[in-house]
Amino acid sequence: MERLQVIEAKGTERLKRGFARMVKGGVIMDVTNAEQARIAEEAGAVSVMALHKVPADIRKAGGVARMAPIEKIQEIMDAVTIPVMAKVRIGHVAEARVLEALSVDMIDESEVLTPADPFFHIDKREFNVPFVCGARNLGEAVRRIWEGSAMIRTKGEAGTGNIVEAVRHVRLVADNIRLIQRMTDEQVYAVAEKFAEPYLRLARQIREISGLPEQVLENEPVYGHYTYREIVDGLYKILLEIKKLGRLPVVNFAAGGVATPTDAALMMGMGMDGVFVGSGIFKSSNPEKMARAIVEAVNHWDEPDVIAEISKEIGEPMKGLEIEELEVRLEERGV
Amino acid sequence: MLKVGVIGVQGAVSEHIEAVKRAFERLGVEGQAFWLRRPEQLNAIDAIILPGGESTTISRLMQRNGLFEPVRKLGGEGLPIMGTCAGLILLAKEVEGAVEGQRFLGLLDVRVNRNAYGRQVDSFEAPLKLSFSDEPFPGVFIRAPKIVELLGDKVKPIAWHGDEVVGVEQGNIMGLAFHPELTEDVRLHEHFLRKAL
Numbered sequence: 001m002e003r004l005q006v007i008e009a010k011g012t013e014r015l016k017r018g019f020a021r022m023v024k025g026g027v028i029m030d031v032t033n034a035e036q037a038r039i040a041e042e043a044g045a046v047s048v049m050a051l052h053k054v055p056a057d058i059r060k061a062g063g064v065a066r067m068a069p070i071e072k073i074q075e076i077m078d079a080v081t082i083p084v085m086a087k088v089r090i091g092h093v094a095e096a097r098v099l100e101a102l103s104v105d106m107i108d109e110s111e112v113l114t115p116a117d118p119f120f121h122i123d124k125r126e127f128n129v130p131f132v133c134g135a136r137n138l139g140e141a142v143r144r145i146w147e148g149s150a151m152i153r154t155k156g157e158a159g160t161g162n163i164v165e166a167v168r169h170v171r172l173v174a175d176n177i178r179l180i181q182r183m184t185d186e187q188v189y190a191v192a193e194k195f196a197e198p199y200l201r202l203a204r205q206i207r208e209i210s211g212l213p214e215q216v217l218e219n220e221p222v223y224g225h226y227t228y229r230e231i232v233d234g235l236y237k238i239l240l241e242i243k244k245l246g247r248l249p250v251v252n253f254a255a256g257g258v259a260t261p262t263d264a265a266l267m268m269g270m271g272m273d274g275v276f277v278g279s280g281i282f283k284s285s286n287p288e289k290m291a292r293a294i295v296e297a298v299n300h301w302d303e304p305d306v307i308a309e310i311s312k313e314i315g316e317p318m319k320g321l322e323i324e325e326l327e328v329r330l331e332e333r334g335v
Numbered sequence: 336m337l338k339v340g341v342i343g344v345q346g347a348v349s350e351h352i353e354a355v356k357r358a359f360e361r362l363g364v365e366g367q368a369f370w371l372r373r374p375e376q377l378n379a380i381d382a383i384i385l386p387g388g389e390s391t392t393i394s395r396l397m398q399r400n401g402l403f404e405p406v407r408k409l410g411g412e413g414l415p416i417m418g419t420c421a422g423l424i425l426l427a428k429e430v431e432g433a434v435e436g437q438r439f440l441g442l443l444d445v446r447v448n449r450n451a452y453g454r455q456v457d458s459f460e461a462p463l464k465l466s467f468s469d470e471p472f473p474g475v476f477i478r479a480p481k482i483v484e485l486l487g488d489k490v491k492p493i494a495w496h497g498d499e500v501v502g503v504e505q506g507n508i509m510g511l512a513f514h515p516e517l518t519e520d521v522r523l524h525e526h527f528l529r530k531a532l
Contacts, residue, residue: 007461007462008459008460008461009459009460009461010456010457010458010459010460011456012460014460014475014517015455015458015459015460015475015477018347018458018475018477018514018517019455019458019477019478021346021347021350021387021517022346022347022387022388022389022420022421022477022478023346023388023389024345024346024347024348024349024388025343025344025345025346025348025388026345026346026388026389026392041391041434044391044392044395044396045392046345046388046389046392047389081391081432081434081449081450082389082391082392083389083454083455083478100456103453103454103455103456103457104454105454105455105456105478106455128456129455129456130455295392295395295396296396296399299344299345299372299396299400300400
């Protein structure tokens with residue numbers, strides 16, 4: 001047999017986005033130890049998210065929420081064969097490097113943890129490991145995709161067991177996409193300029209705080225080594241792809257507030273590719289049953305008779321919180 | 336009219352449907368590709384694809400929604416079935432690194448090792464050699480399984496990464512460790528669909 005020269009490539013965009021495609025139609029569950037990870041795997045989770053505390057407890061505990069302890073993440077990686085994801089603080093490049101060195105399968109640059117960088121997110125193109133990021137609207141989604149995010153999720157309002165904010169985010173993204181589809185390419189370019197503004201605004205803020213002139217020069221970088229124009233061009237390309245596809249070019253999951261099988265079905269019916277569940281499972285009265293029920297609900301989202309059957313005898317869902325009464329709004333972190 | 340169902344419980348389902356549609360065009364055949372989620376959809380079907388995803392999840396959900404046994408029976412009776420990545424694991428007779436209690440269809444005489452290449456950071460792209468074409472094929476390996484042994488001589492290699500076998504066929508059954516559905520190249524989908532023509 002003639003020998004074919006074997007050239008390997010790692011960390012390509014195709015591999016990163018491809019990994020996210022393999023979890024479609026699945027449920028990704030937050031876990032804080034090996035035992036919870038095994039419950040999640042047994043229930044049919046496609047992946048687990050390793051973190052220090054589930055969002056409801058992060059909310060209660062207050063203080064700075066950071067990347068989970070390394071030994072806990074390792075314990076979870078050793079306990080299951082499904083992929084393991086873990087969260088880092090927004091902009092915390094060093095935490096992300098450590099998780100990449102640990103060979104975590106995906107990194108969630110998450111607003112649920114206390115942000116590390118008050119201005120910018122991580123330039124995810126500089127990593128081989130794929131990232132997922134939260135977004136409340138199309139602008140946030142497009143910015144994260146341009147920065148290299150291989151997957152997008154709604155932010156929702158984590159730790160509340162209240163689906164209202166996730167619904168809001170899905171609606172905003174979907175409506176914005178429909179709007180983009182009706183626009184001319186010139187109008188889409190103007191949207192790209194609008195969506196690039198936060199980078200410019202944050203760069204100006206830095207200058208202002210430092211007592212420098214606010215004016216950003218044409219050839220001056222505003223994010224990493226990218227100038228404002230380069231960012232606009234990058235966002236424009238992504239928007240044109242969205243216009244053509246009628247959806248985000250990466251996998252899009254629901255997160256933040258999913259607490260019942262019907263919550264999961266609602267999200268799938270609104271066009272989500274899958275669901276993240278955090279406190280919803282381990283704050284319910286019977287985590288095993290709730291986990292299994294949510295997995296099946298994602299699979300059968302368009303069969304109400306099946307969902308009815310699934311929803312029987314699953315115990316009490318988590319109590320849940322009213323959004324207006326919250327002291328801390330996690331979704332507002334990171335634009 | 337060729338009817339191809341992609342097992343649609345979890346994973347890269349729409350990607351396979353798109354690839355099958357492109358393959359239909361290139362072969363010049365009338366065909367239909369659809370999400371296969373319920374046992375009653377197995378009536379009058381010409382071929383089945385088991386997509387990539389999480390083999391543990393797909394296996395569990397197929398058992399719960401009643402697809403597992405009928406698909407195994409149809410495969411045994413000669414219906415063309417192709418599995419990619421997780422799908423290859425589901426088709427294999429022997430699986431190393433399986434989760435306790437995980438069930439497999441056992442239609443392909445191979446032993447595979449789940450996640451043998453390592454974790455996502457070890458995922459890679461590499462050109463492959465095919466048995467039926469001179470042009471290299473773009474191989475996309477994502478947390479891929481390894482074919483560690485061919486069990487008997489009924490099973491034939493059809494794709495190599497260097498000296499390693501990464502794709503096999505055994506009559507009506509085809510198993511690939513990689514993801515042709517993530518590329519524009521549909522030669523492997525065409526090769527599979529010819530089994531159903």
